[in-house]
Amino acid sequence: MSTKPPVQTLAEDLQQGRLSRRDFVLQALGLGVSLSVVGSVLTACSGGEGEGAGDGPPAPGADPAADANTLEKELRIYIWSDYLAEDTVPNFEKEFGVKATVDTYESNEELIAKLQSGVSGYDLVCPSGYAITVLSALGLIEKLDASRIPNLGNIAATFRKTSFDPNDELTVPWQWGTTGVAYRKDLLPAPPDSWAIFHDKAHAGKMTMMDDMRDVVGAWLRFRGHSLNSKDPAQLAQAKADAVLAKANLQSFLSAPVKAQLISGDVRVAQLWNGDTAQAAAENDQIAFVLPKEGGSIWLDAMVMPKTAPNKKAAHAFLNYVLRPEVGAAISNATGYGTPNEKAAPLLARPVPFPTPEEMAKLEYIQDLGADAQAWDQLWTEIKAG
Amino acid sequence: MSQHLPPRWVIALTSFVYVFLHAPLLVLVVFSFNDSKFSTSWEGFTLHWYERLFERADLLNALKLSVGIGVGSTVIATALGTLLAMGLARRRFPGRAFVEALLYVPVVTPEIVVGISLLILFVAMGFQMGVSTILIAHVAFNISFVTIVVRARLEGMDRSLQEAAMILGADEWTTFWRVTVPQLWPGILSGALLSFTMSFDDFVITSLVSGPGSSTLPIVVYGMVRKNIEPTINAISAVILVVTALLLWFADRVGGEEGAPKGH
Numbered sequence: 061m062s063t064k065p066p067v068q069t070l071a072e073d074l075q076q077g078r079l080s081r082r083d084f085v086l087q088a089l090g091l092g093v094s095l096s097v098v099g100s101v102l103t104a105c106s107g108g109e110g111e112g113a114g115d116g117p118p119a120p121g122a123d124p125a126a127d128a129n130t131l132e133k134e135l136r137i138y139i140w141s142d143y144l145a146e147d148t149v150p151n152f153e154k155e156f157g158v159k160a161t162v163d164t165y166e167s168n169e170e171l172i173a174k175l176q177s178g179v180s181g182y183d184l185v186c187p188s189g190y191a192i193t194v195l196s197a198l199g200l201i202e203k204l205d206a207s208r209i210p211n212l213g214n215i216a217a218t219f220r221k222t223s224f225d226p227n228d229e230l231t232v233p234w235q236w237g238t239t240g241v242a243y244r245k246d247l248l249p250a251p252p253d254s255w256a257i258f259h260d261k262a263h264a265g266k267m268t269m270m271d272d273m274r275d276v277v278g279a280w281l282r283f284r285g286h287s288l289n290s291k292d293p294a295q296l297a298q299a300k301a302d303a304v305l306a307k308a309n310l311q312s313f314l315s316a317p318v319k320a321q322l323i324s325g326d327v328r329v330a331q332l333w334n335g336d337t338a339q340a341a342a343e344n345d346q347i348a349f350v351l352p353k354e355g356g357s358i359w360l361d362a363m364v365m366p367k368t369a370p371n372k373k374a375a376h377a378f379l380n381y382v383l384r385p386e387v388g389a390a391i392s393n394a395t396g397y398g399t400p401n402e403k404a405a406p407l408l409a410r411p412v413p414f415p416t417p418e419e420m421a422k423l424e425y426i427q428d429l430g431a432d433a434q435a436w437d438q439l440w441t442e443i444k445a446g
Numbered sequence: 447m448s449q450h451l452p453p454r455w456v457i458a459l460t461s462f463v464y465v466f467l468h469a470p471l472l473v474l475v476v477f478s479f480n481d482s483k484f485s486t487s488w489e490g491f492t493l494h495w496y497e498r499l500f501e502r503a504d505l506l507n508a509l510k511l512s513v514g515i516g517v518g519s520t521v522i523a524t525a526l527g528t529l530l531a532m533g534l535a536r537r538r539f540p541g542r543a544f545v546e547a548l549l550y551v552p553v554v555t556p557e558i559v560v561g562i563s564l565l566i567l568f569v570a571m572g573f574q575m576g577v578s579t580i581l582i583a584h585v586a587f588n589i590s591f592v593t594i595v596v597r598a599r600l601e602g603m604d605r606s607l608q609e610a611a612m613i614l615g616a617d618e619w620t621t622f623w624r625v626t627v628p629q630l631w632p633g634i635l636s637g638a639l640l641s642f643t644m645s646f647d648d649f650v651i652t653s654l655v656s657g658p659g660s661s662t663l664p665i666v667v668y669g670m671v672r673k674n675i676e677p678t679i680n681a682i683s684a685v686i687l688v689v690t691a692l693l694l695w696f697a698d699r700v701g702g703e704e705g706a707p708k709g710h
Contacts, residue, residue, distance in 0.1 A: 136658035141669035146501070161659035162504065164669030170653075177565065181574050181658045317675075319484040343484065 132371035135160040135378055138171065138182040140361070143235070145390040152381050158374045175200050175366055183369040184378065186234050188361050192224040193428040201364045203229045208376035211383035218414055219360055219400035223425055231362035232379045233400035235335075235392065238358045238415070238423060239275050240351040242318075242337040247328040247346075255283040255352045257329055258306035268321070269306065269331040271313040273440035274426050275357060276303055279331060282354045288424050291432040296439055303443045313444065322347050333359075335397035338410055355422030358415065360400065471687065478680035495681040502678055508666040509682065515577065515662060516645040519584035524638045526585070527592025528630070534593070535600040552590045560587060561654035568655060575657025583655050584648065588641035595640060599633025639697055 137149075141164040149160050163182075165171045168191035174180050175195065187195060195201045206212055206229075215233055225231040241252050248263075258267055269276050278288030280299035290296060311327060319340040321327035337349040363382075365375050381387060388404030398412035399405055405414065415423055429436055451457075481492040499505065534546060552560060564583050573579055607629065611621045627634070649664040656665060667679055 138658070141666070146503075163656070163658060163661045164504075164666060166669050177569055177575070179569055179572070179574060179657075181576070320487075323482070323484055324487050340484065343482065 130373065131156060131158055131377055132374045133157070133159060135184070135371050135374040136182045137162045137184045137186075137378070138174070138180070139164060139184075139186040141166070143186065143361075143391075143395055145387075145394040148382065148387060148391055151387075152378060156374070156377055156381070158371075158377070160378070172198075178368070180366060180368060181370060182366055183371045183375040184363050184365055186361050186363050188359055188426075189222060189224045190426050190428045192231060192362060192364060195364065196224070196230060200366055201230055202367045202369065202372075204232070204365060204379070205376060208373070209380045209383065211380050214383050214385065214388070214401045214403045216400055216402040216405075216414055218420065222360060223427060225362070230364055232364075232383065233360055233362045234382075235395055235397040236358065236360045236400050237333045237335045237397045238351060239270070239279070239331065239333055239356045240337075240349055242322060242330045242332040242340065242347060242349050244322065244325060244328045245346045245348050247325060251348065251350055252329060253350065253353050255279050255354055258309060258331075259302075261309060263328055264309040265311050266327055267309055267329040268311055268314045268318050268327050270315045272315060273436060275331060276313070276443070277436065277439060278357055278424075278426065279352075280306075282352075282356060282424075285354065288357055289427045289429070291429070291435070293435070296435065300439050300443055304446050307443065307446070333397075334412065335395065338412070339396045342410070351419060351422065353422075355424065357426050358420075358423040359426060474680050475684045475687070478677055478684045480677060480680075483676060495677040496685075498676070498678045499681055499685075504661075504666060505663070505678065505682055508661050508663040511577070511660065512646055512663040515580055515584060516642045519581055519588055519645045520638050520642040522581075523585045523588035523641050524592050524634060527589045527637060527641075528596050528634055530589065531593045531596035531600055532626075534597060549590050549593055552587050553594070557648075557650040558654075561651035564651065565654045575655055575660070577660045579655040579657065580652055580660055580662070583651050584641075584645040587648075587651065588644060591640050591644060592634075592637035595637040596630060596633045599630055603629055635697055639694070 135152075135158050137160060139162060143164075144162065149162060152158065153160055165174070168187050171185055171187055172191060172194060175182075175185065176198070192201070209232065212232070219233040219236060220228050222231070222233075241255075241257065243252055243257075245251070247266075257263070258269060269279070274288070277296070277299050280302040281288045281290050281295060283302060284295065284298055286292070286295045286299075290299075311321075314321075314330075316333075316336050318327055318330045318332060319336055322330055322332075322337075322340050323344045332349070334349050337347060341347040341349075363379060365372065369375055382391065383401060385401065385403035385407055388399045388401035389407035392399040392404065392412070393409045396410070398414070399408065402414070405411070478495055479491050479493070480488060481490040481494070530549075534542065561583070564579075564586065568575065568579050608621055608625050611625045612618075616624065647664060648662075649668060652662055653665055653668070656662070661669075663682075667675075670676065670679065
């Protein structure tokens, strides 16, 4: 979750008329973007509504299961590593007679780059919220046909009408989580309740924050009561000062791998996702999670369908399949994160309760920073070097 | 012997280099037997991660694909590279020096540049990224390595045996298979081993030209880094280490025997 690609900035400049088409093409090529990508961005920006008519919607009232005979024989999924249960895909293949392949990526940026090449060949991909904003701005994803996904109703209202899909037409929410503080109950006198714990010299050298610009700077923005998507220079300067102060007490900036040190006790307090904390707690029950009173970030990864998807019917069938309560629950049991499916949530082995309205008020989605990404990058470099 | 023992600092330096090279591998193997999913401290002995290997269909499929692409690209690149080396050594033609110089371009060019250029080419040609594009890419960078290695072997080779075979009535084809290839064998084998290794652990180029259903082992492992590297990865690495060591030992023996007649 770092910066957005420069191409995106260019595309925005182009849309808002800050850049002529010719300059856009030249600059984009300078960035090493292939011609076909440039072409596709230009097409997307020209406002041509060439909606891929492709396969028309099914007859009203058609039973989606009866549709199975007409599904394509293949489905290609591109998703985060360890983001499916082991039987999710095999069971789908058996039931629907579709051969599915699964490939994995390591960052949203890698996924965006793959889709930008224009010939990715994937039917379904699973970016984080802010990356969906980028992909839809680039015109790379297609609206879903809700009539083919009757199980969409299983998604909790909390995870609908999100900032990156305000009309609920692009996404099927997949997994969600929050960023807060993981701590060792036995090694702290009292549970922390604020980001201020990272300013406490008593735990110097025994604490970590995540190796992620958005989460670290975001936490210190929240600490002072600001939005974690703030672009205000004064607020950012204050967040930087707070981060530098905390850094003196940190062992390192470390994300998911900190689980090992929490288990061994080398680290007592760590900024971490709730799902990873739950995984570590399964090995050591002295590990607990708290959402600081100032609030933190909530993230939601969602399935979207690239415009170039070759197997659109199979993709819709898969989305409807994973929204079944038992399939959704199995996925979340495997990942350790929360399911946005309200019928699946009660079936989880280790329940991850939906955020309460009070908590939701303290939680914020990380959003694309647009042109301000560079200022953030600069700030983060200074924090890490300073 | 003992009076020729090297100076102490040489022994110290050598030991340091060996520890530096091999300690990480040792740690990797030791932790493949560690009884904890996350911990970096020793929690007890287990064979669980080796059992898990058989449950992780994604890892096994990736391993199969990596071996398949490795073998496929090695066979093609070794055949083409050997022929190219022989052509360059035997024939005089205009621009030969230029062709030879071109051979080194893929070797010295940074991988990321090779990868991007292949990606742009494939996109421009409208190729669907996948196993075939990875195979083409691996053959492309392996040809140079094979040619350079086989070329080196050809330089030191005595041509009189081939001439003798021809004088004694063997045609070009028979001479090639019965005399030249056995003489060249150690060079061909090292070229092939080198290209299999390059193909098997390539990440940068592969990830750029990969597509649906073409996740090789390095790509799958890299994808796991963000969240958690399960010790299953250690287990599969340990298996690969042992298999590679056996292959090398085998290649060394075969290469040694076949190469032996040269001395006579």
